[in-house]
Amino acid sequence: MRLIGVDVGGTFTDIVYTDTSSGATHTHKTPTTPGDPSRGVVQGIGELCRRNGLAPDQVGHVFHGTTIATNAVLEHDGAVTGMITNEGFRDLLHIGRHQRPQNYSIMQDIPWQHRPLIRRRHRKVVRERRVPPTGEVIEPLDEAGVREAVRELRRAGVQSIAVCLLFSYIDPSHEDRAKEIILEEYPEAFVTTSSSVAPQFREFERFTTAAMNAFIGPKVRSYIGDLGGELTQAGLGADLHIMGSHGGVATADMVAEKPVVTLLSGPAAGVLGGHWSATGDTERRNLITFDVGGTSADIGLIVDGRYSESTARDTWIGGFPVLVPMIDITTIGAGGGSIAHVDSGGAFRVGPRSAGSQPGPAAYGRGGTEPTVSDANVVLGRLDSGNFLGGEMTLDEAAARTAIASLADRLGMSEIDTAEGVLTIVNANMANAIRARTIQKGLDPRDFTLVAFGGAGPLHGAEVAAALSIPEVVIPPYPGITSAAGLLTTDLKYDLLKTAFQISGSVDLDRLNRDFAELESALLAQYSADGLDPDAVDVQRTGDLRYVGQGYELRVAVPEGQLDGAKLDAVWATFTARHEAEYGHAFPDNAIEIVNIRVTGLGRMPKIGRQDTAGTGTAKDALVRRGACTFRVGDQLRELETGFYRRDVLGMGTAIEGPAVILQHDTTTVVPPGWRATVVSGGNMVLSKGDTP
Numbered sequence: 001m002r003l004i005g006v007d008v009g010g011t012f013t014d015i016v017y018t019d020t021s022s023g024a025t026h027t028h029k030t031p032t033t034p035g036d037p038s039r040g041v042v043q044g045i046g047e048l049c050r051r052n053g054l055a056p057d058q059v060g061h062v063f064h065g066t067t068i069a070t071n072a073v074l075e076h077d078g079a080v081t082g083m084i085t086n087e088g089f090r091d092l093l094h095i096g097r098h099q100r101p102q103n104y105s106i107m108q109d110i111p112w113q114h115r116p117l118i119r120r121r122h123r124k125v126v127r128e129r130r131v132p133p134t135g136e137v138i139e140p141l142d143e144a145g146v147r148e149a150v151r152e153l154r155r156a157g158v159q160s161i162a163v164c165l166l167f168s169y170i171d172p173s174h175e176d177r178a179k180e181i182i183l184e185e186y187p188e189a190f191v192t193t194s195s196s197v198a199p200q201f202r203e204f205e206r207f208t209t210a211a212m213n214a215f216i217g218p219k220v221r222s223y224i225g226d227l228g229g230e231l232t233q234a235g236l237g238a239d240l241h242i243m244g245s246h247g248g249v250a251t252a253d254m255v256a257e258k259p260v261v262t263l264l265s266g267p268a269a270g271v272l273g274g275h276w277s278a279t280g281d282t283e284r285r286n287l288i289t290f291d292v293g294g295t296s297a298d299i300g301l302i303v304d305g306r307y308s309e310s311t312a313r314d315t316w317i318g319g320f321p322v323l324v325p326m327i328d329i330t331t332i333g334a335g336g337g338s339i340a341h342v343d344s345g346g347a348f349r350v351g352p353r354s355a356g357s358q359p360g361p362a363a364y365g366r367g368g369t370e371p372t373v374s375d376a377n378v379v380l381g382r383l384d385s386g387n388f389l390g391g392e393m394t395l396d397e398a399a400a401r402t403a404i405a406s407l408a409d410r411l412g413m414s415e416i417d418t419a420e421g422v423l424t425i426v427n428a429n430m431a432n433a434i435r436a437r438t439i440q441k442g443l444d445p446r447d448f449t450l451v452a453f454g455g456a457g458p459l460h461g462a463e464v465a466a467a468l469s470i471p472e473v474v475i476p477p478y479p480g481i482t483s484a485a486g487l488l489t490t491d492l493k494y495d496l497l498k499t500a501f502q503i504s505g506s507v508d509l510d511r512l513n514r515d516f517a518e519l520e521s522a523l524l525a526q527y528s529a530d531g532l533d534p535d536a537v538d539v540q541r542t543g544d545l546r547y548v549g550q551g552y553e554l555r556v557a558v559p560e561g562q563l564d565g566a567k568l569d570a571v572w573a574t575f576t577a578r579h580e581a582e583y584g585h586a587f588p589d590n591a592i593e594i595v596n597i598r599v600t601g602l603g604r605m606p607k608i609g610r611q612d613t614a615g616t617g618t619a620k621d622a623l624v625r626r627g628a629c630t631f632r633v634g635d636q637l638r639e640l641e642t643g644f645y646r647r648d649v650l651g652m653g654t655a656i657e658g659p660a661v662i663l664q665h666d667t668t669t670v671v672p673p674g675w676r677a678t679v680v681s682g683g684n685m686v687l688s689k690g691d692t693p
Contacts, residue, residue: 001019001020001021001060001061001606002017002018002019002020002054002058002059002060003017003018003019003020003059003060003061003062003063003488003606003607003608004016004017004045004048004059004061004062004063004238005018005062005063005064005065005269005484005485005486005487005488005608006041006044006045006062006063006064006065006484006487007064007065007266007269007270007481007483007484007486007487008032008037008040008041008064008065008066008067008266009032009067009266009293009294009295009454009455009483010032010067010293010294010295010296010335010337010354010356010357011031011032011293011294011295011335011336011337011356011357011360011455012029012030012031012032012293012294012357012455012480013029013030013031013032013033013037013040013041013044014027014028014029014480014481014483014484014666015027015028015029015030015044015045015048015481015484016478016481016484016485016487016488016608017048017049017052017054017059018488018608018609020606020607020608020609023609023610023611024611025608025609025611025613026048026051026052026054027048027478027480027481027484027665027666028044028047028048028051028481029044029389029455029480029481029665029666030043030044030047031357032357034356034357034358036226037066037067037068037223038223038226038227038230039230041064041227041230042227042230042231042234045062045231045234045236046234056234056235056236057235057236057237059236059238060238060239060606061238061239061240061241061605061606062231062236062238062239062240062241063241063242063243063249063487063488063490064227064240064241064242064243064487065242065243065265065266065268065269065483065484065486065487066223066242066243066262066265066266067265067266068216068219068220068223068259068262069216069219069220069259069260069262069263069265070262070263070264070265070266070317072215072216072219072220073212073215073216073263073317073318073320074317074318076115076318077219078117078160078215078216078218078219079159079160079190079214079215079216079217079218079219080122080156080157080158080159080160081117081118081122081158081159081160081161081162081211081214081215082118082122082123082124082153082156082158082160082161082162083118083122083123083124083161083162083163083164083207083211083214084124084125084126084146084149084150084161084162084163084164084178084182085123085124085125085126085163085164085165085207086125086126086127086128086129086165086166087125087126087127088125089125089166089203090120090123090124090125091120091123092203092204092207093112093116093117093118093123093204093207093208093211094112094113094116094120095204096110096112096113096204097204101319109319110319111318111319111320112208112319112320117208117211117212117214117215117320118162118211118214118215121156122153122156122158124149124152124153125149126141126142126145126146126149126178127139127141127142127145128140128141128142128165128166128174129166130165130166130167130168130170130171130174131167132167132170132501133170133501134170135167135170135171141165141174141177141178143177143181146178146181146182147181147185150181150182150185150186150189151185153186154185154186154189158189159189159190159218160189160190160191160192160214160215160217160218161182161186161189161190161191161192161214162191162192162193162194162207162210162211162213162214163175163178163179163182163191163192163193163194163210164193164194164203164206164207164210164211165178165194166203168193168194168195168199169194169195169198169199169200169201169206169498169499170499172193172195172196172199175193175194175195175196176193176195178193179191179193190214190217190218190221191214192210192213192214192217193210194206194207194209194210196257196258197209197210197213197258197260197323197324198210198323198324199497199498199499200323200497200498200499200596201499201501201595202312202323204321205312205321205322205323206323208320208321208322209260209321209322209323209324212260212263212317212320212322213258213259213260216259216260217259220255220256220259220262221256221259224240224242224252224255224256225256227240228240228252239251240252241492241605242255242262242265243262243265243266243268243269243487243490244261244262244265244268244325244493245261245262245263245264245265245268245324245325245326245327246261246268246309246324246325246326246327246493246495247268247271247272247307247327247490247493248490248491248492248493248494248602249487249490249491249492249493249605250492250493250494251492251530254494260322260324261324261325263317263322263324263326264317264326264327264329266298266483267291267298267300267327267329267331267483268326268327268329268486269483269484269486269487269490270289270291270298270300270453270454270482270483270486271289271291271298271300271302271307271327271329271486272307272486272487272489272490273453273476273482273483273484273485273486273487273489274287274289274290274291274300274302274451274453274476274482274486275287275289275302275307275451275486275489276485276486276489276608277451277453277474277476277477277482277485277684278449278451278474278476278684280610280681280682280683280684283305284449284474285302285303285304285305286302286303286304286447286448286449287301287302287448287449287450287451288300288301288302288434288437288438288445288448288449288450288451288470289301289302289451289453290430290434290450290451290452290453290454290457290461290464291453291454291457291482291483292334292335292336292430292452292453292454292455292456292457292459292460293335293336293454293455293456294335294336294337294354294355294356294357294360294374294455294456295333295335295337295338295354295356296331296332296333296334296335296352296354297331297332297334297335297430297433297454297457298329298330298331298454299329299330299331299332299430299433299434299437300327300328300329300330301328301437301438301443303443307327307328308327308328309325309326309327309328309555310326310327310328310329311552311553311554311555312544312552312553313551313552314328325495325600330433330436330437332351332352332429332430332433333351333352333353333354334350334351334352334373334426334429334430334433335351335354335373335454335456336361336372336373336374336377336455336456336459337354337355337356337357337360337361337372337373337374338350338351338352338353338354338372338373338426339351339353339354339355339370339371339372340370340371340372340373340376340407340418340422340425341353341370341371341407342407342410342411348411348421348425349425350373350422350425350426350429351426351429354372355368355370355372361373361374361375361400361403362375362396362399362400362402362403363375363378363383363385363395363396363397363399363400363403364393364395364396365394365395365396365399368399368403369399369402369403369406370403371403371404371406371407371418371422372403373422373423373426373456374400374456375399375400375403375404375419376404376418376419376420376422376423377419377423377459377668378395378397378400378401379397379400379401379404379415379416379419380416380419380420380423380629380630380631381627381628381629381630381642382459382629382661382668382670383395383459383668384624384627384644384661384663384668385397387624387644387663388668389665389666390664390665390666392665401415404418404419404422405418407422416630416637417637419630420630420632420637423460423463424632426460427460427463427464427467428467430460430464431464431467431468434464434468435468438468442584445468445469445470446468446469446470446471448470449470449471449472449473449474450464450465450468450470450472450473450474451473451474451476452464452465452473452474452475452479453475453476453479453480453482453483453667454479454480454482454483454667455479455480455666455667456667457479457667458475458479458662458667458668458669458670459667459668459669459670460670461473461475461669461687462658462670462671462672462675462687462689463670463672465687465689466672466689471688471689472686472687472688472689473686473687473688474684474685474686474687475669475677475684475685475686475687476684477611477613477682477683477684478613478666479664479666479667479669480665480666480667481666485608488607488608489607489608490605490607491602491603491604491605492527492530492532492601492602492603492604492605493600493601493602493603494523494526494527494600494601494603495598495599495600495601496519496522496523496598496599497519497596497597497598497599498515498518498519498596498597498598499595499596500512500515500543500594500595500596500597501593501594501595502593502594503548503591503592503593503594504568504572504591504592504593505591507568507594509563509564509565509568512563512594512597513562513563515597516541516558516563516597516599519597519598519599520539520599523537523539523599523601524537524539524601526601527601527603530603532603536603536604537601537602537603537604538601538602538604539560539599539600539601539602540557540599540600540601540602541557541558541559541560541597541598541599541600542555542556542557542558542597542598542599542600543555543556543558543571543594543595543596543597543598544594544595544596544597544598545571545575545592545593545594545595546592546593546595547579547587547590547591547592547593548590548591548592548593550593553595553596554575554578554579554582555598556571556574556575556578557571557574558571558597559571572592575592576588610682611683612652612681612682612683613648613682613683614650614651614652614679614681614683615646615647615648615649615650615651616649616651617649617650617651617654618651618654619643619645619650619654619655619656621649622645622646622647622649622650622654623643623644623645624644624645624646624663625643625644626641626642626643626644627641627642627644628640628641628642629642629659629661631659631672631673633673640659640673641659642659642660642661643656643659643660643661644660644661644662644663645660645661645662645663646662646663646664647662647663647664647669647685648664650662650679650685651679652679652680652681653678653679653680654678654679655676655677655678655679656671656676656677656678657671657675657676658671658672658673658674658675658676658677659671659672659673660677662677662685669685669687671687674689675687675688675689676688676689
């Protein structure tokens, strides 16, 4: 089976091709086309196929990680969206929960109030009411009111409509009927129901999730349709699958209907790719994935071989709460294109604003003039101007120096001190983000391995690891396209959920077993519709549990098969242990509540194989040149003679002492003084720290 993985970043679009039969793997990077990312995707796939003599029509699957949904939210560039909800609840999206992101700030930004996904004039109300716990109807849906609301929204130029009714998570039939009416009156509209994207309690979060799905829906649906059409025109009849935030892929049709599941599409693929790469030569169980691109740094955590999912209390995108499964990832504005500047208070800062791919850093020679992290690396000699992207792109060293010099003048510092200061600040920002994910959660980063990838991760990995006393850094074989490779390590993944509200000591086992059975049946039906054999699907059960009276839940595994008293006792014990680990205490005698039950399906897909990418040469064979690079040694900046090596030549077991710069097509790895780079089996390169000179 021939597979292609494509990850669209802020600066570059990364592409991986693999043949699962022969193990042959090819990679390519091409500049992202911000106006229409699909052009860069199709162009890059075409270039990769032509360069390697590949036939596009023989590719079976294209797996894609996209930032379309994320950017639409962050840039607030979505559709004109309307909403139909219950009488009396028109302003629920504005009121929220009276929670303030910053408790004591009177100047804070509250996204759902300052930049609402749905403006108040586009929120319409109708009569309807169900009540828990059974969903009894005390006021039927006012269908005439729905029709009138739709007509008003259509006249107002609304493109997308979210249907958000109270207690629809118990019975979605009223929302489904409202959707039918909307499509009868306005067939061109993109319609979302809250029960289809987040069938669980917490109406503010559920309504916001539906509103976000409607807000980004038309843009994502259009992009997916255009991409599919362009791939077909380019001769690729392959099945298109899109990466979801939860670490699995979904069909293009599923994503076009529920684009909200792709909000962390690219970063999720990075976590999977980092895990897959780092475990190639040994079974590392504790990993920090460190994905640094041109615009941002994405940090994921893998503990005892498993990545964690965000919980309802901390799943946010652009300041909005979202109730969809997501890998727990921290993103900060720190990357190769991050702009260094002096803020209004006179402080020296780096990011979060980025030069992106157009115009990009000054060193790219595309008209950029502001100083960036990449420009600082050029000034310090850590990027080889003649060997960037394998020699396909020549860096403009003079432009980089001019950009850094302009900042140096403002700071009253030398050009070299300024460039080193840019790296010190951005490295500190990234190290602090890792501290928040580890030390602040009771985890010791010294027990972890840092997996550095992305176009800029290997440039900064060793120095960030040194700041945290992390003992080793793994550089994957293809660091710059690790997220794209991660797309080829996953499965077709779907989640179905239902709010249960059952309490230990009075659990209705018949209802609980019936609910699990219904969810599993619906899950397998979805895979069957996708053409996947049920025997190729693994089903996992989980539950969201809490002590009675708590505000938020913890997710624990639930045994398969018919549940009985003994199996439930095991679930309570698992929750107690999880609570102890998460919060440092537990209450074994307290009643436990099952809030939600969930089934997750993993439909097995073909995957990338491991290929030993190590060369056969020695360090001497790989040496390109020697030159001067500036490093901080102790309290002083020193210009040190540094060897520049070709990674593709280095044979397994070859060790290179720092300072050194290791070149390859998709990234550059910096080995600071006192560090050693060793090529290990599988083609990984491991950086380890020795004695600092």
